[in-house]
Amino acid sequence: MLATLALGVLLTSHYPSQQGTWWKGNLHTHTLWSDGDDYPEMVADWYKSNGYHFLALSDHNVLSVGEKWFDLSKKRGAGQVLVKYLKRFGDDWVQTRVTGGKAEVRLRTLPEIKRLFDQPGRFLMIQSEEITTAHGAKPIHVNATNLHEHIPPRQGTSVVDTMQKNVDAVNEQRARTGIPMFPHINHPNFGWAITAEELMQLEGEKLFEVYNGHPAVHNYGDATHAGMERVWDIILTRRLAELKKDVMYGIAVDDAHNYHEMHVTKSNPGRGWVMVRAARLQAHDLVHAMEDGDFYSSTGVTLRDVRFDGKTLSIAVKPEKGVTYKTYFIGTRRGYDPATQRVEGPNGEPLGVTMRYSSDIGRVLTTVEGASPRYRLRGDEIYVRAKVVSSKPKANPYRKGETETAWVQPVRPR
Numbered sequence: 411m412l413a414t415l416a417l418g419v420l421l422t423s424h425y426p427s428q429q430g431t432w433w434k435g436n437l438h439t440h441t442l443w444s445d446g447d448d449y450p451e452m453v454a455d456w457y458k459s460n461g462y463h464f465l466a467l468s469d470h471n472v473l474s475v476g477e478k479w480f481d482l483s484k485k486r487g488a489g490q491v492l493v494k495y496l497k498r499f500g501d502d503w504v505q506t507r508v509t510g511g512k513a514e515v516r517l518r519t520l521p522e523i524k525r526l527f528d529q530p531g532r533f534l535m536i537q538s539e540e541i542t543t544a545h546g547a548k549p550i551h552v553n554a555t556n557l558h559e560h561i562p563p564r565q566g567t568s569v570v571d572t573m574q575k576n577v578d579a580v581n582e583q584r585a586r587t588g589i590p591m592f593p594h595i596n597h598p599n600f601g602w603a604i605t606a607e608e609l610m611q612l613e614g615e616k617l618f619e620v621y622n623g624h625p626a627v628h629n630y631g632d633a634t635h636a637g638m639e640r641v642w643d644i645i646l647t648r649r650l651a652e653l654k655k656d657v658m659y660g661i662a663v664d665d666a667h668n669y670h671e672m673h674v675t676k677s678n679p680g681r682g683w684v685m686v687r688a689a690r691l692q693a694h695d696l697v698h699a700m701e702d703g704d705f706y707s708s709t710g711v712t713l714r715d716v717r718f719d720g721k722t723l724s725i726a727v728k729p730e731k732g733v734t735y736k737t738y739f740i741g742t743r744r745g746y747d748p749a750t751q752r753v754e755g756p757n758g759e760p761l762g763v764t765m766r767y768s769s770d771i772g773r774v775l776t777t778v779e780g781a782s783p784r785y786r787l788r789g790d791e792i793y794v795r796a797k798v799v800s801s802k803p804k805a806n807p808y809r810k811g812e813t814e815t816a817w818v819q820p821v822r823p824r
């Protein structure tokens with residue numbers, strides 16, 4: 411009953427208002443509350459001073475609440491990390507003690523951090539948790555954004571069942587509390603855990619990470635495994651055309667753990683974010699806007715506007731001097747070849763990875779150069795999404811050679 415109720419809440423979304431302010435945010439970040447390597451205020455400070463408007467600290471299986479003394483003997487949080495923390499926030503703010511011969515620092519809670527950083531219309535901290543579990547050797551991580559109470563991870567009988575149970579846990583809490591919150595599926599290719607065929611089966615789930623800044627997550631796949639954009643096209647096509655399920659939106663996040671050394675091999679802040687269009691910088695507004703697809707994901711490209719009138723998808727890039735832009739409009743048309751091919755190992759054994767699909771799926775419908783790309787739908791598209799690729803190299807990229815990119819969410823002809 412609860413699950414049905416939650417689904418009802420999720421499916422009653424309306425069409426994006428296409429009005430409001432663009433707010434820049436990161437929904438996936440770690441601190442010393444779990445396996446990040448800096449104090450939560452230092453992390454909040456990084457994001458706020460780097461122009462972000464909202465931030466969710468999504469530590470593994472824990473909320474930043476309650477009295478927690480952090481043991482410095484394990485090195486993390488000690489040495490230069492503590493020196494920098496003391497320098498930034500001072501002796502009066504940083505709370506230390508020695509118990510049983512061990513030096514400890516009290517980790518500040520989200521309510522305390524909010525008092526320090528939240529600023530109406532400028533910066534907002536949102537409560538979050540990365541619900542972290544596994545099915546066998548496959549890591550299953552589900553973020554819960556703007557949740558109200560801690561959610562212990564749930565075990566399932568399969569990859570799909572494990573994802574679904576944790577998605578349901580978030581939707582059940584939403585239904586029970588009436589607080590807008592959403593689950594999103596983290597880094598599906600981390601540990602090669604989740605295939606497109608598994609991801610596409612979820613109910614009550616509209617968001618997954620198409621780009622995650624952690625160097626271990628395989629955003630681009632490899633010779634055997636589909637990359638996240640290919641996975642996106644497969645799940646959009648099959649969910650919308652065959653399974654009659656809801657659209658899924660792709661988000662970009664940092665999944666930052668490392669704040670002291672900026673390098674391509676570290677999971678640093680500043681790699682991927684979302685720009686959400688909402689009237690107000692409030693969690694409720696941001697949650698609703700993202701569920702309506704009124705946002706884009708970015709690693710650097712800024713858009714002034716995204717507009718869809720049911721027939722034409724129009725994008726206005728905020729151009730930078732000396733930078734060129736190329737936009738790929740990507741989609742699948744009705745009547746596509748639905749053939750699939752299982753991926754096998756050298757001895758013909760099934761590898762259990764995302765299947766291969768025809769080139770009809772996620773076809774580049776057209777490419778447009780310049781800062782004002784638009785695409786007029788023919789009407790037979792199952793969906794159309796856009797990817798704006800700039801010529802500007804991404805600073806401290808997830809992978810060497812990346813250029814700044816924006817992903818516009820899929821639309822459907824009306």
Ligand SMILES: [Zn+2]
Pocket residue numbers: 540551596597
């Ligand atoms: Zn994770």
Ligand SMILES: [Zn+2]
Pocket residue numbers: 438439440540665
């Ligand atoms: Zn994470």
